[in-house]
Ligand SMILES: Nc1ncnc2c1ncn2[C@@H]1O[C@H](COP(=O)(O)OP(=O)(O)OP(=O)(O)O)[C@@H](O)[C@H]1O
């Protein structure tokens with residue numbers, strides 16, 4: 489499979505009160521079409537910043553990010569916004585849904601905005617997704633009237649409405665109990681099997697066990713990588729989780 493995203497020498501520096509903080513230092517990584525990669529590492533190691541810069545939500549300080557053959561440095565903000573809308577999906581905890589809209593309208597919004605299909609087809613697509621994720625009954629509920637797990641699944645529907653090439657997920661199970669987390673992971677695996685690449689951040693080895701590869705970040709650079717291969721059977725999760733835990737201990741987790 490071909491490369492979807494290529495990152496070379498990525499650096500990100502934040503300057504706060506004239507003090508610069510080199511949050512990402514010389515990161516190289518490749519995300520293949522349909523690949524499922526997890527980023528792990530201690531708090532403050534730069535995981536979220538990596539997702540923000542690779543997804544073009546935030547600009548890099550140095551280095552190159554190429555998405556489907558085109559470098560971000562060659563793109564104006566408007567072109568990048570279009571790519572994010574059409575080719576990328578996001579599940580970020582900080583990106584709340586619109587509080588005044590019901591769940592269904594939140595899911596429809598990026599679909600209507602992208603104008604890839606007529607409104608009727610977008611509605612049908614939203615229904616398919618909501619049924620699949622078991623949240624049809626909360627379609628008319630406001631964001632404040634649903635559980636954390638339901639909201640997370642609604643975010644997943646919204647992220648998938650335009651059938652993106654890649655899904656960026658920052659701790660998609662962070663606020664969930666293990667049952668709800670298991671359901672979200674099962675959905676992510678299903679979405680990935682249908683061909684959407686995933687770049688996910690998690691603190692949980694259990695969640696990481698569903699991915700093809702784990703990258704360990706420390707102080708803004710890649711300390712190690714572990715290849716797991718595609719998950720064939722859910723029964724393999726426990727053994728893969730143990731494998732990741734052993735590896736994380738070696739990395740100094
Ligand atoms: N907008 C910003 N301005 C200045 N500094 C920032 C900004 N965003 C993040 N940082 C700093 O960058 C570093 C990395 O933050 P980041 O959020 O990427 O960490 P993380 O690995 O996602 O941590 P966590 O596991 O706690 O979510 C931290 O030292 C943080 O304070």
Ligand SMILES: [Mg+2]
Nearest residue numbers: 535536537658
């Ligand atoms: Mg983070």
